[in-house]
Amino acid sequence: MLQKNNLFIGIAAGLILPGLTWSLFGYVLKNRVIIMDKPIIPYLVALALNLFIIKYLFKKGADQTGAGMILGTFVSMLLVFLFQSHLR
Numbered sequence: 001m002l003q004k005n006n007l008f009i010g011i012a013a014g015l016i017l018p019g020l021t022w023s024l025f026g027y028v029l030k031n032r033v034i035i036m037d038k039p040i041i042p043y044l045v046a047l048a049l050n051l052f053i054i055k056y057l058f059k060k061g062a063d064q065t066g067a068g069m070i071l072g073t074f075v076s077m078l079l080v081f082l083f084q085s086h087l088r
Helices: 007-028 041-059 063-086
Strands: none
Touching: 007 041, 007 063, 041 063
8 A cells, every 4th residue: 555654644644534524524515414413424434434544554564654544533533523512
Protein backbone atom coordinates (compact mmCIF):
# COMPACT_ATOMS: atom_id res chain seq x y z
CA MET A 1 0.00 0.00 0.00
CA LEU A 2 2.45 2.67 1.18
CA GLN A 3 6.18 2.52 0.64
CA LYS A 4 6.96 4.84 3.56
CA ASN A 5 6.25 4.19 7.20
CA ASN A 6 5.71 7.79 8.30
CA LEU A 7 3.64 9.35 11.08
CA PHE A 8 2.64 12.40 9.00
CA ILE A 9 1.38 10.27 6.12
CA GLY A 10 -0.74 8.38 8.64
CA ILE A 11 -2.18 11.60 10.09
CA ALA A 12 -3.09 12.81 6.61
CA ALA A 13 -4.63 9.44 5.74
CA GLY A 14 -6.62 9.45 8.99
CA LEU A 15 -8.15 12.82 8.11
CA ILE A 16 -9.19 11.91 4.56
CA LEU A 17 -12.35 9.83 5.18
CA PRO A 18 -13.79 12.03 7.96
CA GLY A 19 -12.96 15.11 5.87
CA LEU A 20 -14.74 13.68 2.84
CA THR A 21 -17.73 12.77 4.99
CA TRP A 22 -17.83 16.24 6.53
CA SER A 23 -17.64 17.96 3.15
CA LEU A 24 -20.24 15.67 1.58
CA PHE A 25 -22.81 15.88 4.36
CA GLY A 26 -22.01 19.42 5.50
CA TYR A 27 -21.79 21.29 2.25
CA VAL A 28 -23.16 19.18 -0.57
CA LEU A 29 -26.21 17.79 1.23
CA LYS A 30 -26.43 20.71 3.71
CA ASN A 31 -26.98 18.29 6.63
CA ARG A 32 -30.49 17.45 5.42
CA VAL A 33 -29.76 13.74 5.41
CA ILE A 34 -30.43 12.18 8.78
CA ILE A 35 -29.88 8.46 8.98
CA MET A 36 -32.06 6.77 11.60
CA ASP A 37 -32.70 10.13 13.33
CA LYS A 38 -29.01 10.44 14.17
CA PRO A 39 -26.94 12.96 12.18
CA ILE A 40 -23.61 11.57 13.45
CA ILE A 41 -23.98 8.11 11.83
CA PRO A 42 -22.06 9.00 8.60
CA TYR A 43 -19.07 10.08 10.68
CA LEU A 44 -19.15 6.83 12.63
CA VAL A 45 -19.11 4.94 9.33
CA ALA A 46 -15.99 6.89 8.32
CA LEU A 47 -14.46 5.99 11.69
CA ALA A 48 -15.24 2.30 11.16
CA LEU A 49 -13.60 2.36 7.71
CA ASN A 50 -10.52 4.01 9.21
CA LEU A 51 -10.33 1.29 11.86
CA PHE A 52 -10.24 -1.42 9.20
CA ILE A 53 -7.45 0.44 7.38
CA ILE A 54 -5.54 0.83 10.66
CA LYS A 55 -5.82 -2.91 11.31
CA TYR A 56 -4.43 -3.60 7.83
CA LEU A 57 -1.52 -1.19 8.37
CA PHE A 58 -0.51 -2.80 11.64
CA LYS A 59 -0.65 -6.28 10.07
CA LYS A 60 1.66 -5.12 7.27
CA GLY A 61 4.17 -3.67 9.75
CA ALA A 62 3.54 0.01 9.06
CA ASP A 63 3.40 0.91 12.73
CA GLN A 64 4.22 4.61 12.38
CA THR A 65 1.64 5.12 9.64
CA GLY A 66 -0.95 3.22 11.69
CA ALA A 67 -0.22 5.32 14.77
CA GLY A 68 -0.53 8.51 12.72
CA MET A 69 -3.84 7.31 11.32
CA ILE A 70 -5.09 6.61 14.85
CA LEU A 71 -4.10 10.15 15.85
CA GLY A 72 -5.76 11.72 12.81
CA THR A 73 -8.93 9.69 13.31
CA PHE A 74 -9.08 10.55 17.01
CA VAL A 75 -8.68 14.27 16.36
CA SER A 76 -11.32 14.31 13.63
CA MET A 77 -13.85 12.34 15.69
CA LEU A 78 -13.20 14.62 18.68
CA LEU A 79 -13.92 17.65 16.49
CA VAL A 80 -17.10 16.03 15.11
CA PHE A 81 -18.27 15.26 18.64
CA LEU A 82 -17.58 18.80 19.85
CA PHE A 83 -19.29 20.44 16.88
CA GLN A 84 -22.30 18.11 16.96
CA SER A 85 -22.85 18.46 20.70
CA HIS A 86 -22.37 22.24 20.92
CA LEU A 87 -24.35 23.19 17.84
CA ARG A 88 -27.62 21.86 19.20
